[in-house]
Amino acid sequence: xxxxxxxxxxxxxxxxxxxxxxxxxxxxxxxxxxxxxxxxxxxxxxxxxxxxxxxxxxxxxxxxxxxxxxxxxxxxxxxxxxxxxxxxxxxxxxxxxxxxxxxxxxxxxxxxxxxxxxxxxxxxxxxxxxxxxxxxxxxxxxxxxxxxxxxxxxxxxxxxxxxxxxxxxxxxxxxxxxxxxxxxxxxxxxxxxxxxxxx
Amino acid sequence: xxxxxxxxxxxxxxxxxxxxxxxxxxxxxxxxxxxxxxxxxxxxxxxxxxxxxxxxxxxxxxxxxxxxxxxxxxxxxxxxxxxxxxxxxxxxxxxxxxxxxxxxxxxxxxxxxxxxxxxxxxxxxxxxxxxxxxxxxxxxxxxxxxxxxxxxxxxxxxxxxxxxxxxxxxxxxxxxxxxxxxxxxxx
Numbered sequence: 001x002x003x004x005x006x007x008x009x010x011x012x013x014x015x016x017x018x019x020x021x022x023x024x025x026x027x028x029x030x031x032x033x034x035x036x037x038x039x040x041x042x043x044x045x046x047x048x049x050x051x052x053x054x055x056x057x058x059x060x061x062x063x064x065x066x067x068x069x070x071x072x073x074x075x076x077x078x079x080x081x082x083x084x085x086x087x088x089x090x091x092x093x094x095x096x097x098x099x100x101x102x103x104x105x106x107x108x109x110x111x112x113x114x115x116x117x118x119x120x121x122x123x124x125x126x127x128x129x130x131x132x133x134x135x136x137x138x139x140x141x142x143x144x145x146x147x148x149x150x151x152x153x154x155x156x157x158x159x160x161x162x163x164x165x166x167x168x169x170x171x172x173x174x175x176x177x178x179x180x181x182x183x184x185x186x187x188x189x190x191x192x193x194x195x196x197x198x199x
Numbered sequence: 200x201x202x203x204x205x206x207x208x209x210x211x212x213x214x215x216x217x218x219x220x221x222x223x224x225x226x227x228x229x230x231x232x233x234x235x236x237x238x239x240x241x242x243x244x245x246x247x248x249x250x251x252x253x254x255x256x257x258x259x260x261x262x263x264x265x266x267x268x269x270x271x272x273x274x275x276x277x278x279x280x281x282x283x284x285x286x287x288x289x290x291x292x293x294x295x296x297x298x299x300x301x302x303x304x305x306x307x308x309x310x311x312x313x314x315x316x317x318x319x320x321x322x323x324x325x326x327x328x329x330x331x332x333x334x335x336x337x338x339x340x341x342x343x344x345x346x347x348x349x350x351x352x353x354x355x356x357x358x359x360x361x362x363x364x365x366x367x368x369x370x371x372x373x374x375x376x377x378x379x380x381x382x383x384x385x386x
Binding site: 009012013015016017018019020021022023024025026027029030032033034035036065066067083084101102136137138139140143145146148149150152153154156157158160161163164167168170171177180181184185187188189191192193195196197198199 | 200201202203204205206207208209210211212213214215217218220221222223224229230270287288289290320323324325326327332333335336337339340341343344347348350351354355357358361364367368371372374375376378379381382383385386
């Protein structure tokens with residue numbers, strides 16, 4: 001196998017393996033880019049986004065600072081909630097735990113002064129499903145599959161870099177396309193630098 | 200191919216910024232604070248705001264006076280009426296704070312950090328601000344989206360045309376689809 005051959009096969013098989021991610025990132029960028037449009041579309045339905053699951057009295061000590069994951073884990077354990085989650089301080093009197101999967105999201109609000117806990121389920125929306133999948137990543141969750149998703153996201157990043165390298169190599173091996181190729185590449189780089197400088 | 204060559208900087212930026220965001224703790228630590236601001240300039244605003252002007256209208260007036268009009272957001276005014284305008288900028292975002300009692304304007308520049316810069320570029324969208332530059336950027340982001348979907352479809356067609364790669368290619372594609380389906384069903 002020549003290097004030329006290897007380069008072509010790498011480009012092709014990498015793309016075929018990562019096709020679902022590449023397609024998902026492409027499609028899910030639409031609701032990110034046109035968020036207002038999808039928001040207005042949903043508001044026109046007149047349906048509430050959140051439905052209350054329960055409201056109860058509950059007490060838990062909230063530490064100072066932003067290290068709130070243990071608090072979130074405890075709240076979830078105490079109320080039978082499972083899944084990937086994030087915890088953040090909504091305001092000085094409120095801590096929110098956001099429990100999410102690709103298909104379902106639950107928000108738990110803890111009101112510190114009132115010692116009150118409110119859980120709400122979010123209505124399924126396709127645009128949220130797509131943006132949720134797009135934004136998923138990192139290695140903060142405990143589960144193996146969540147970490148594996150993070151690894152695949154890294155592989156997608158590496159794949160994109162390899163597509164550039166192998167793609168540029170394939171272009172260079174086609175001398176008849178070099179002039180127009182240079183023009184396209186220079187046009188892209190110039191436009192990008194312009195936007196970085198002015199945006 | 201020419202589209203791919205034109206879009207190379209965007210592919211590079213999205214790949215690097217995604218990697219940085221996927222390893223935010225590694226790059227920026229747990230619960231990282233945003234990059235700090237440094238005072239760049241202080242001056243007095245000699246003008247006045249029309250009675251009943253909204254924070255957004257005041258922000259535009261102030262930015263025009265400073266010759267800094269462009270994509271921005273404005274925070275809720277505090278009790279003394281002072282307000283902060285966050286002027287977006289890919290390289291050097293600025294925070295402009297106006298204090299009505301003294302008429303003082305403080306311009307602060309956010310310290311440059313490569314990771315924060317990459318995240319800003321990744322998250323920047325174009326159709327939320329009434330500025331031609333932002334709309335053009337939004338158009339390019341949309342072009343990138345269309346290009347991405349086109350690559351997927353044209354790539355499938357190119358693979359199918361190469362008969363010698365059909366079986367192996369199918370195995371790779373099925374492997375990817377199976378893994379993706381597993382994630383869809385479990386996390």
